[in-house]
Amino acid sequence: QVQLVQSGAEVKEPGASVRVSCKASGYIFTDFHLHWVRQAPGQGLQWMGRINPNSGGTNSAQRFEGRVTMTRATSISAAYLELSSLTSDDTAVYFCAKPATTGTTIDDAFDIWGQGTMVTVSS
Amino acid sequence: QSALTQPASVSGSPGQSITISCTGTNSDIGGYNYVAWYQQHPGKAPKLMIYEVSKRPSGVSNRFSGSKSGNTASLTISGLQAEDEADYYCNSYTTSSTSNYVFGRGTKVTVL
Numbered sequence: 001q002v003q004l005v006q007s008g009a010e011v012k013e014p015g016a017s018v019r020v021s022c023k024a025s026g027y028i029f030t031d032f033h034l035h036w037v038r039q040a041p042g043q044g045l046q047w048m049g050r051i052n053p054n055s056g057g058t059n060s061a062q063r064f065e066g067r068v069t070m071t072r073a074t075s076i077s078a079a080y081l082e083l084s085s086l087t088s089d090d091t092a093v094y095f096c097a098k099p100a101t102t103g104t105t106i107d108d109a110f111d112i113w114g115q116g117t118m119v120t121v122s123s
Numbered sequence: 124q125s126a127l128t129q130p131a132s133v134s135g136s137p138g139q140s141i142t143i144s145c146t147g148t149n150s151d152i153g154g155y156n157y158v159a160w161y162q163q164h165p166g167k168a169p170k171l172m173i174y175e176v177s178k179r180p181s182g183v184s185n186r187f188s189g190s191k192s193g194n195t196a197s198l199t200i201s202g203l204q205a206e207d208e209a210d211y212y213c214n215s216y217t218t219s220s221t222s223n224y225v226f227g228r229g230t231k232v233t234v235l
Contacts, residue, residue: 035224037226044126044212044226044227044228044229045161045169045212045214045226045229046226047222047223047224047225047226050223059223061221061222061223062220062221062222063221063222095168095169097169100171100174100180106155106157106216107216108157108159108174108175109157109159109171109174109175109214110159110161110169110171110214111171111174111180113168113169113170114168115168116168
């Protein structure tokens with residue numbers, strides 16, 4: 001079945017970087033963009049960005065530009081999110097999500113989600 | 124990009140119908156039919172309930188329906204059941220300069 005499996009929880013100090021992985025299975029990895037969404041404790045969902053696994057091209061929300069790096073390894077159907085210069089405001093669960101369809105500009109809704117990766121930023 | 128506007132909470136008794144609104148702008152909900160709704164139970168990943176304003180993914184109960192008028196989208200849950208108690212988030216594609224996609228702040232649905 002189609003699924004996304006993410007890496008385990010992380011604890012980082014302020015100023016550090018974190019990398020979260022998302023391994024896809026059950027579909028052709030390069031046929032769909034891969035999005036990243038985060039959720040701070042008790043808060044709502046926040047779109048961070050997306051990667052085109054075929055080209056490696058990325059788009060990110062303005063608030064994360066300069067701090068976020070999205071990459072992929074097509075040989076193992078995996079995508080990676082790296083967030084740098086962490087602060088306590090980055091404490092959140094990070095999800096990867098696959099859209100139902102991928103367009104040139106617009107992707108459809110996210111029909112498959114990873115289980116989430118808790119990232120805690122604390123000194 | 125500001126979040127889409129949803130009521131913080133909505134409640135209803137078993138068997139009743141409830142509607143959750145989601146208000147955006149011409150740059151998102153009003154301009155495109157890429158509106159989705161997600162259900163999230165505590166500690167779980169979101170689950171897609173409605174996409175492209177009113178379409179239901181396979182396996183989602185027909186008690187869930189979506190619609191849109193102008194800049195406001197709505198999710199209606201009919202025949203409310205205990206298992207429907209969860210957080211619900213709307214989501215839309217946007218042409219905002221700051222983001223490509225925007226979510227609502229979420230609505231807590233309580234089954235009385």
